[in-house]
Amino acid sequence: VPVEAFDLIVFGGTGDLARRKLLPALYHRFAAGQTPGDALIIGAARRRMDGAGYRDFAREALTEFVPESHLKPDLVEGFIAMLDYVPVDAATEAGWAALGRKLKGREARPRAFYLSVAPQFFGQICERIGRGRLVTPETRLVVEKPLGRDLASARALNAQLASHFDEHQIYRIDHYLGKETVQNLMALRFANALFEPLWNANHIDHVQITAAESVGVGERGGYYDQNGAMRDMVQNHLMQLLCLSAMEPPSRFDPDAVRDEKLKVLKALRPIEGAAIDEEIVRGQYEAGPDGPAYREEAGDPESRTECFIALKIGVENWRWAGTPFYLRTGKRLKARHTEIAIRFKDAPHSIFGDSAGALKGNALVITLQPNEGIELRLNIKDPGPGGMRIVSAPLDMSFGSGAGDAFRMPDAYERLLMDVIRGDQTLFMRGDEVEAAWAWIDPIIAGCEEGRAPPAPYAQRAEGPMESHILLHKDGRRWREIA
Ligand code: NAD
Incomplete structure (x- = not known):
């Protein structure tokens, strides 16, 4: 079942998880006709590059992590065309205004922020998303393990996330x-x-x-x-x-x-x-x-x-x-x-x-x-x-x-889970x-x-x-x- 057009912002879009799992999963869903061609996927990370640079990065990731028999050139190009990139630093103001501009006028679409970065950045990123008024009623936040290292740190993390997002907007992935x-x-x-x-x-x-x-x-x-x-x-x-x-x-x-x-x-x-x-x-x-x-x-x-x-x-x-x-x-x-x-x-x-x-x-x-x-x-x-x-x-x-x-x-677990995020279905999230x-x-x-x-x-x-x-x-x- 196709999902509606969405905007997905992957913080840490140049990292290992994005390369090995997220980009290939999104490609497979696009190739299966599940994601519409006017979805927007923005890589956001510290590395300085532009949209074209990120599209090259993604092309290489797909070549490496998608089985060759599933790599159809027209599908790859169709998918790559949905990608963009903004250099953003979680720890400073750099790049946040540019990210805000990219998202302006797109408030009606489902919007997902995927935090594919080390957890020490979760708080700062949530804070800046909140301050930049980037949270719309249709916004979701996706986080992954490690979700704390004991009860106290897990509580602190939950409190950090809760200061800018409602529980029904938070998607904690356990890919199992x-x-x-x-x-x-x-x-x-x-x-x-x-x-x-x-x-x-x-x-x-x-x-x-x-x-x-x-x-x-x-x-x-x-x-x-x-x-x-x-x-x-x-x-x-x-x-x-x-x-x-x-x-x-x-x-x-x-x-x-x-x-x-x-x-x-x-x-x-x-x-x-x-x-x-x-x-x-x-x-x-x-x-x-x-x-x-x-x-x-x-x-x-x-x-x-x-x-x-x-x-x-x-x-x-x-x-x-x-x-x-x-x-x-x-x-x-x-x-x-x-x-x-x-x-x-x-x-x-x-x-x-x-x-x-x-x-x-x-x-x-x-x-x-x-x-x-x-x-x-x-x-x-x-x-x-x-x-x-x-x-x-x-x-x-x-x-x-x-x-x-x-x-x-x-299908890889991430394919199912990413589509559930867009659909707004939290059943398979913690x-x-x-x-x-x-x-x-x-x-x-x-x-x-x-x-x-x-x-x-x-x-x-x-x-x-x-x-x-x-x-x-x-x-x-x-x-x-x-x-x-
Ligand atoms: P990674 O080190 O490969 O990538 C980190 C990403 O964060 C890079 O894109 C980097 O540019 C970005 N980054 C670092 N500092 C930043 C800053 N100050 N501002 C903005 N961006 C910054 O890490 P990874 O393996 O992709 O893992 C990301 C997260 O996902 C981690 O929390 C990890 O525990 C979790 N995770 C990873 C995997 C996996 O298979 N790699 C599996 C489960 C969970």
């Missing part, structure tokens, strides 16, 4: 929510009568959420070391996936109904404090190995106690989930790049097939986000052939494809209170870790994290799914 399979998790749960009656502690043994990366921290080690996996991945992406898996059915698929339910999940999380941190949290750091130096070396601190792997056992304290834990893990330099949510149902109560049939494992619903999006339901079936009644686990598979050479291209509730739960864990709890254990590269992570589930008689 823009993934097709994540939205499909909601469709699966709430558009089918099949799953919801089973979606509770009576039938679900536990839930595993894994976000494994094969890369290390590399040259960003020094920066990463100030944050760690808990801030970088758990507070935002993994907790959002937990919320969508655990939330009650909202009464309507509308932004506040959905976000109210997610917030209730965050508020129902059992606090992990004091000695429980050692019991329910495992942290790790990779050692030197085939893919590069040890984490501590890349971090530039031989004594670093920051985790680049973390596993957590989380309880959701409500009627639906009492007794069914959610296990989360994420880490770098693991065996493969793989992100999934696995809902593990309880074992069948009794096997009529006898011991020789093989163990009847509980069914699993596996929602894969990366590298290939797809949904798989694992069922127990008879092993085909004359070998007797042997039971094996087999998948009902609904993978969305996207292997190299596939004609079908899975509300300020959600971000704060996630930090409120995380703060005591980080504080405990800083006092020496759950010290990071070393782990080998290309493996599945430290042994302690396996023990975390083993203690409960469970095991992680293999990272593959």
Whole structure:
């Protein structure tokens, strides 16, 4: 469905995110006929250049980050024609009057300011947007992680944004929510009568959420070391996936109904404090190995106690989930790049097939986000052939494809999210209170870790994290799914 003509101002339009994600995403939507040719996209950053310079910059970005088969010269030129540029300094007055002039007379159109800059500039940019009277009733503001590094800073950031924008104008991106399979998790749960009656502690043994990366921290080690996996991945992406898996059915698929339910999940999380941190949290750091130096070396601190792997056992304290834990893990330099949510149902109560049939494992619903999006339901079936009644686990598979050479291209999360911004639909964006509730739960864990709890254990590269992570589930008689 095409969106109406809009103006999008990308602060940090010359940065890495703009080059790799935003410009390609906007191109794909234009190529699909979703964005009208009279949309205006203004790059705004410190670098001195003019509109023509920015159009060259964008052309190069598309060549690098859009698959060649999707680069049609007339479409590229049509898209490039929508681009303009204004040199603007967030920290001074330079460029702001020129930006105001470009936007003059365009107040009736949806207008979006995308802050693709370091968060220390958010306050100044909002302030200058406000002072320049650039906020119209149809204005939206888009921000991305990191949204604070603890509850206090998240509150301060929310207050900064709120001084010039209403909550209904603020779009906090968590790009995991823009993934097709994540939205499909909601469709699966709430558009089918099949799953919801089973979606509770009576039938679900536990839930595993894994976000494994094969890369290390590399040259960003020094920066990463100030944050760690808990801030970088758990507070935002993994907790959002937990919320969508655990939330009650909202009464309507509308932004506040959905976000109210997610917030209730965050508020129902059992606090992990004091000695429980050692019991329910495992942290790790990779050692030197085939893919590069040890984490501590890349971090530039031989004594670093920051985790680049973390596993957590989380309880959701409500009627639906009492007794069914959610296990989360994420880490770098693991065996493969793989992100999934696995809902593990309880074992069948009794096997009529006898011991020789093989163990009847509980069914699993596996929602894969990366590298290939797809949904798989694992069922127990008879092993085909004359070998007797042997039971094996087999998948009902609904993978969305996207292997190299596939004609079908899975839209990137940013495509969906950018169009939602223009449409004014906040359903897939985090509300300020959600971000704060996630930090409120995380703060005591980080504080405990800083006092020496759950010290990071070393782990080998290309493996599945430290042994302690396996023990975390083993203690409960469970095991992680293999990272593959
Ligand atoms: P980057 O360093 O590549 O780009 C920063 C941009 O900010 C540049 O365009 C630069 O010109 C501009 N800038 C810097 N100082 C400025 C100033 N004083 N006034 C105006 N513009 C200024 O950073 P990035 O990787 O593109 O990331 C941007 C933001 O998005 C960061 O907050 C980052 O945490 C977040 N983010 C990035 C990614 C990613 O994949 N790169 C993913 C998620 C979130």
